[in-house]
Amino acid sequence: MDNGYLGWRVLARRQWPLAAALALLLLFQAVAWRGMDPRMWWLLPGDLIVAVLAVLSPRRPFDAAVAASIAIAGSSLVLHGLGLVQLSGEIVPLAAAMAMSAIVVRQSSRGRAVFGTLALAMAWAITAYLDRQAFAEESLVGGVANVLAILVFTFGLAVGTGLYFRARDRERRQAESASVAAAQQAERLALARELHDVVAHYVTGIVVHSQAAEAIADQNPDAARQVLPIITASGHEALAAMRRLVGTLRGTEGTETSRDNDELTAQIKRTVNQVGGPVRLDVQLSDTVPPELAQSVIRLVQESLTNARKHAAGVSRIDVDVRTADGVVRVRVADDGTGQHSSPVGGSGGFGLVGMRERVELLGGSFNAGPTGGSGWTVVAELPLGG
Known part of the structure; x- marks a missing residue:
């Protein structure tokens, strides 16, 4: 030791x-x-x-x-x-x-x-x-007693000091170990959220468009071929997102963030277009959204759309509403499905809602997700602009 x-x-x-x-x-x-x-x-x-x-x-x-x-x-x-x-x-x-x-x-x-x-x-x-x-x-006994008294006092003080610092060192090591373990766990959760959001979003788009092309291939080959560029673009976007994520982990590239509200709006539109389908988008950003919140807004929209396309049955319309008001940025994604979630291709890990809730709560916001009335599913998240 x-x-x-x-x-x-x-x-x-x-x-x-x-x-x-x-x-x-x-x-x-x-x-x-x-x-x-x-x-x-x-x-x-x-x-x-x-x-x-x-x-x-x-x-x-x-x-x-x-x-x-x-x-x-x-x-x-x-x-x-x-x-x-x-x-x-x-x-x-x-x-x-x-x-x-x-x-x-x-x-x-x-x-x-x-x-x-x-x-x-x-x-x-x-x-x-x-x-x-x-x-x-003094006598020999008295002299020996004096020496022993000095030894007990001085070395007792030294040993007590050593034991005190030994205990402090042990506590510090335990605190450092706990801190490292907590940081590693937080890092793993953040990585899991990023991987789930990025991979699931783009791969779901590829799967949805592939299924659509397969369904109409016999009746309308030309329409099926028109879907191929969309699938190719989604694949390229998935690869680019993975490269950005790996670059972030290696510390060689920053995360994808918006510099202003116009860029954030453009990124949200690209996210909606990549998913495809009947999506009505409404973005009203009257207040400046910080870059760290902008990234989370994009991820929330991605995951909500991914869930709607993967799970909700009978979806004919998805409403995406992103706006700032009263010091928060509010993200609302609602679909008009039957409320019965189907089993997605490739299965589901069940981490989408958990990851969104963790992301929002880490930023000091509120998150709610659940069925809307008799049918449909709604996700609502509010992130404080000052958080």
Whole structure:
């Protein structure tokens, strides 16, 4: 679980407060050594090594803790054995050990965290035990009690800090995972809506015109051949729409949006013409429709017409009404079918109405769809212009 991924720039941004604090402690300690035994300066190399290990420890927390433990205990034993200085319970090794304990608890596995913390605590305990001044005025039991009290307080604070940040890291990872999962789900739903709207619309037009041509082929071959250009045009439009959709997914092309109301009106007319059949279109856009709403308006008209041609039986007329009023753009598509939905060629996934409702609700609008009186089917959607 050790985090060795931190780059040097990230490490510098994360560890500069600790580096500054340890540098100040080293400075204060050097000032305190002025006028004392010059041999005290032999402690400086060990302190520098421990301070550097503390600053770099997020890259390899457990290894840094073990190395620092060896450095703290080893330098104390060597210097004490040589009788170069009389140790004085330095604060720099203790501060560095506390920082590394918090880091190893935060980033390492439980076993490594326990071992690393105990190693650091024992190393500093050795340093304190070798400090003869710690027991100069008290008995051995009293001195040991003082050392234990310091260890419990300082390393308890370090371990508690590490556990706190460990819990925060876990919560952040869970929140990030949930956010990524939600974004992926939203992206899948948006992609599903786009695929359903684009593919179903154009393919339905192809199927409807093909069925019409097949029905009249024997009686009127010339009329059947007149339908072929429409089928070809619908196929080209389907391919172009799929290319635009793939380009959008790859980030190389923007989605199909209208720049103004005239272009939106033209796109709605093209959509109606592609579906064909007896459609009465009425577009009245007195307010400017934003591009993101314009795209949704086109998709709503497409899917409503697709549903009417695929499912409604006995349709002789479809009314498409798109208008702006009272701060909303209102889309209404109604047919005069029998109200009994037939089984479309190729089957139906049943996602059309669901996709339209999701699209409208995501934009803060309202959506209703259902039978009209004794016959027919009506889809009504209202999208806020300011949404």
